[in-house]
Amino acid sequence: MSVSHPALRLIDVHRTHGGGEAAVHALRGVSLEVFPGELVAVMGPSGSGKSTLLNVAGGLDRPTSGQVVIGDTDLTSLDARALAKLRRRRVGFVFQDYNLIPSLTAAENVALPLELDGERARPARRRAREALGLMGLMELADRYPDAMSGGQQQRVAIARALVGTRRLVMADEPTGALDSHTGEEVLRVLRQRCDEGASGLLVTHEARYAGWADRVVFLRDGVVVDSTGSDRPEQLLHAAR
Amino acid sequence: MSVKFGLLALLATEPMYGAQLRSEFEARTGGTWPLNVGQVYTTLGRLERDGLVESVGEPDEEGRIAYRLTDSGEATIRTWWTAPVDRSETPRDELVIKLALAVTVPGVHVAHVVQVQRAATVRHLRDLTRLKAQAPPGSDARHEHAWRLVLENHIFAAEAEVRWLDHVEADLARSSSRARPVPAGERPGRDSVPSRSPQSI
Numbered sequence: 352m353s354v355s356h357p358a359l360r361l362i363d364v365h366r367t368h369g370g371g372e373a374a375v376h377a378l379r380g381v382s383l384e385v386f387p388g389e390l391v392a393v394m395g396p397s398g399s400g401k402s403t404l405l406n407v408a409g410g411l412d413r414p415t416s417g418q419v420v421i422g423d424t425d426l427t428s429l430d431a432r433a434l435a436k437l438r439r440r441r442v443g444f445v446f447q448d449y450n451l452i453p454s455l456t457a458a459e460n461v462a463l464p465l466e467l468d469g470e471r472a473r474p475a476r477r478r479a480r481e482a483l484g485l486m487g488l489m490e491l492a493d494r495y496p497d498a499m500s501g502g503q504q505q506r507v508a509i510a511r512a513l514v515g516t517r518r519l520v521m522a523d524e525p526t527g528a529l530d531s532h533t534g535e536e537v538l539r540v541l542r543q544r545c546d547e548g549a550s551g552l553l554v555t556h557e558a559r560y561a562g563w564a565d566r567v568v569f570l571r572d573g574v575v576v577d578s579t580g581s582d583r584p585e586q587l588l589h590a591a592r
Numbered sequence: 593m594s595v596k597f598g599l600l601a602l603l604a605t606e607p608m609y610g611a612q613l614r615s616e617f618e619a620r621t622g623g624t625w626p627l628n629v630g631q632v633y634t635t636l637g638r639l640e641r642d643g644l645v646e647s648v649g650e651p652d653e654e655g656r657i658a659y660r661l662t663d664s665g666e667a668t669i670r671t672w673w674t675a676p677v678d679r680s681e682t683p684r685d686e687l688v689i690k691l692a693l694a695v696t697v698p699g700v701h702v703a704h705v706v707q708v709q710r711a712a713t714v715r716h717l718r719d720l721t722r723l724k725a726q727a728p729p730g731s732d733a734r735h736e737h738a739w740r741l742v743l744e745n746h747i748f749a750a751e752a753e754v755r756w757l758d759h760v761e762a763d764l765a766r767s768s769s770r771a772r773p774v775p776a777g778e779r780p781g782r783d784s785v786p787s788r789s790p791q792s793i
């Protein structure tokens with residue numbers, strides 16, 4: 352495996368919701384790669400297919416045609432059980448509404464994907480605490496979601512999305528419900544995790560948050576119409592002129 | 593005019609030499625407005641002529657002259673702090689001019705101009721964000737605060753530009769779909785009601 356093996360690859364992905372007269376072509380031939388350590392932002396108007404793209408990329412939804420490859424695994428070859436297992440081990444989702452389980456503490460929420468994957472509660476919770484500690488969130492470990500601010504809940508959600516062997520996070524408008532300072536704190540954590548080797552797709556409509564990503568792809572009517580290109584300085588110079 | 597008021601504001605804290613004024617100004621604005629010493633002395637000259645600053649005694653052994661505010665200079669800077677900045681004299685922005693011309697000059701692919709600019713502005717935004725994520729080298733907490741404030745101003749401006757470009761693009765798409773049946777040669781209607789910036793809810 353080469354150093355620059357992509358963590359996620361979408362190859363000519365189409366996704367049509369519904370059928371017949373009512374069919375909506377949410378994605379129409381999207382190709383995209385995300386490398387380890389990369390945070391890629393997705394921008395586009397409402398209805399352009401951003402959420403569909405994230406759901407398909409993270410295995411929550413299946414493409415109508417095309418391939419989604421996470422690491423070396425082609426998701427289209429997996430049955431429902433295998434897909435669910437891959438999600439538990441490889442991919443985490445972060446949504447606008449935090450999505451923490453209200454009856455569980457922060458540490459229990461973070462431990463959940465590990466326990467669902469068969470790990471025993473005690474070691475899973477110990478690992479969850481470690482993960483929270485590394486992100487500077489130790490003081491939240493025993494709090495319930497309703498005793499945390501939105502920004503705190505969202506940072507716990509990021510911890511959960513990247514706990515254990517998970518290295519890929521799909522964040523759909525994670526800052527949508529937050530003020531600009533808190534939103535920035537959340538992006539800082541996401542950025543930090545990617546700098547440590549994780550990979551992420553971040554949907555946002557605010558350019559200020561897209562500024563935390565390495566690259567931005569612009570989606571229009573299910574098609575990537577533009578991208579800020581790679582990060583390499585010679586290409587930047589070329590593109591800037 | 594920011595250099596003039598910048599120097600007056602600094603001199604209100606204590607008398608300073610030209611070189612000192614320059615480094616203080618740059619430290620407090622995050623190096624976003626580099627000044628050369630010549631600019632500083634030209635401005636000091638004008639301020640002295642207008643009776644807003646005066647030299648403090650004779651030049652020192654290195655030939656440096658320290659300046660301080662006069663009473664009139666003090667009054668001027670007090671007024672500046674309390675009065676709003678005049679926004680009626682908007683600076684000419686090359687991008688606005690470029691797009692205004694692009695929609696009127698035949699043969700320019702406006703959507704392409706918008707796209708190229710948006711990608712460039714987002715890249716700029718990313719560079720600003722990276723700068724902000726690092727602390728400025730070797731400066732104290734107050735300077736760091738000033739530096740962050742200046743950077744954030746650039747970040748918000750870039751964000752506003754991206755939103756405006758999205759808006760221009762959506763408007764363009766609307767007017768070109770409305771204008772399709774119109775005979776070639778006629779410009780798409782510029783009277784169309786501006787659509788809202790496309791954003792997810």
Ligand SMILES: Nc1ncnc2c1ncn2[C@@H]1O[C@H](COP(=O)(O)OP(=O)(O)O)[C@@H](O)[C@H]1O
Nearest residue numbers: 368375377396397398399400401402403404792
């Ligand atoms: N489950 C679904 N069934 C039918 N249509 C859907 C479904 N999900 C999304 N769509 C449609 O697909 C298009 C893209 O939606 P979405 O991916 O949610 O866009 P975005 O996140 O950019 O707002 C929209 O036209 C939306 O109405």
Ligand SMILES: [Mg+2]
Nearest residue numbers: 401402403792
């Ligand atoms: Mg969406």
